[in-house]
Amino acid sequence: APFNSDQDGVCLGSKKSCSGVGGWVDDYTGVANYEPTETICYDGLDNDCDALTDCDDIVNCEGSICTADGANICVDGPYGPDCVGAYG
Secondary structure, eight states: OOBOSOOSGGGTTOBOEEOGGGOEEOOOTTSTTOOSSOOOTTSSSOTTSSSOOGGGOHHHHTTTGGGSSSSEEEEEETTEEEEEEOOO
16 A cells, blocks of 8 residues: 555554545554644654644644643744743
């Protein structure tokens, strides 16, 4: 089977499945720790396979673990979104 479209993070090495007449389709159901939208923002993994991990995934994780106790916040760093402070 060909590889899935997204090969970043936990999706590395994942493969498409055959849908019959529809041909090969992306299939992330068997990927451990995969989430269509990252909500686990403290495990050190790129769960939604967008090449951004946890607090670096500011679109999905901002306001969750980064700001849970005010000690860890997402900011725009020199290389893009970053997380500063201690995890809450």
